[in-house]
Amino acid sequence: MRTEGEVVYLDYNATAPMRPEALEATVSAMQTVGNASSMHHLGRDAATRVDHARRQVADLLNCSPGELIFTSGATEANNLALHAAYARGGYLMTSAVEHPAVLEAARSLTAEQPDALVVLPVDSDGALDLELLSFTLAERDVALVSIMLANNETGVLVDLRPVVEAAHAAGALVHTDATQYVGRLPLDLSELDVDLLSLSAHKFGGPQGVGALFVRRGAALPYRPILVGGGHERGWRAGTLNVAGIVGLGAAAEAAGKRLEHEAVRIGELRDRLEGLLLAKVDDCHINGRRLARLPGVTSVTFPGVPADAVLVAMPHVAASDGSACSSGAPSPSHVLLAMGRSREDADSTIRLSLGYATTEQDIERAAEAVVAGVQHVRTVLAATHAP
Known part of the structure; x- marks a missing residue:
């Protein structure tokens, strides 16, 4: 537990x-x-x-x-x-x-x-x-x-x-x-x-x-x-x-x-549950590559206008990424998302959540709650900062 x-x-x-x-x-x-x-x-x-x-x-x-x-x-x-x-x-x-x-x-x-x-x-x-x-x-x-x-x-x-x-x-x-x-x-x-x-x-x-x-x-x-x-x-x-x-x-x-086939099915179902929660609770977010076949445990989610690094800071109890770990700290946005035609702003507003063999249903519920709260918090802060 x-x-x-x-x-x-x-x-x-x-x-x-x-x-x-x-x-x-x-x-x-x-x-x-x-x-x-x-x-x-x-x-x-x-x-x-x-x-x-x-x-x-x-x-x-x-x-x-x-x-x-x-x-x-x-x-x-x-x-x-x-x-x-x-x-x-x-x-x-x-x-x-x-x-x-x-x-x-x-x-x-x-x-x-x-x-x-x-x-x-x-x-x-x-x-x-x-x-x-x-x-x-x-x-x-x-x-x-x-x-x-x-x-x-x-x-x-x-x-x-x-x-x-x-x-x-x-x-x-x-x-x-x-x-x-x-x-x-x-x-x-x-x-x-x-x-x-x-x-x-x-x-x-x-x-x-x-x-x-x-x-x-x-x-x-x-x-x-x-x-x-x-x-x-x-x-x-x-x-x-x-x-x-x-x-x-x-x-x-x-x-x-x-456990390959069993894990793939289970993890895919958890990923779909996570995406469903985020799409239902966060306005304007979208999933990158969703129309194509994807790995069962990966979702790339864009929250337009919400800097990914700020969202990650706002949810300290969820370990996620704003792209490839190998390019963490790099000043440039994701070359993958840019190659897919995303704007620099959208690329900078994208987080990657990746699941695996030890991920549980409870993890998904807690993560979705934390991501939603994190995005809402950042949006509130940005709105207050830009208010006249």
Whole structure:
């Protein structure tokens, strides 16, 4: 039973609380010693734990354990994927609503040749123009198409099957930043024929600071390590393996996989309840991307004329966000909402509420009450400030 003073945590897209199974596995691994590259029995024990975790993640994705490269998280995995693909020569193609870990990596790689980067626009709901994608693939020699499966701010889902079909027909590889998707909705890499996929443990209940890059066996992609100095992870990534983090990742993957479909349905119902309460009780608010398929636990709500940062301050017992946690403190508004055609004022008046495996009905009721009160309080203050 939650007490009245407890914080309602609705910031799963920033980081999810560690699942009990992942916490237990991580702590257990931290209490042992052994470098997974050492030949003695302690090192072999660590390597065995890593191998087991690799199988757990592979089972969640339905891929081969040998197709997984462990990294420090999705940001490193995204950079590694783009770095390797761009070395093939040709253009990089992505979308205007990608996470900065993809957009900024692509811009950095093409800094000396900006025309080598193609950034596809989206419509007002956040959907890609597939005809434009296909036309661009026909007109240019594209090395890699990088499109996220689920947007981190709006939760909008992308059907990658036509993207993969068009890209492969043009000879391009496909990478997806699946950071928000993995562990939240079913994903079968035997059916989704992407060449590279990035994930991060802490988005679905694993520890922070660990993730993985899926590299499909047979992809025309020689490894291009960013970190050099050892032959770890089949030469893709030098550095002593984070055994405890990897073990936690594996445990979170197994735990999420066991309850995936049930959690998705339950969380989706809670999200719909939250949105219904806000739409009914707050005048003029609207949900971004609502007309498209979205992640079950994400809602991006705009309260026109009400600064999001002020609303967050006005509801201290609800942990939420005004956009991507990776760009917190940035003076510029959400690039995702701007790409969807929102005004700067509306982008600055948008909060993201993201639910997860531990969210309860009581959390939703308390959060809705707090958000409504927070918006009303800010509106009252603004009205008084601007009164003659």
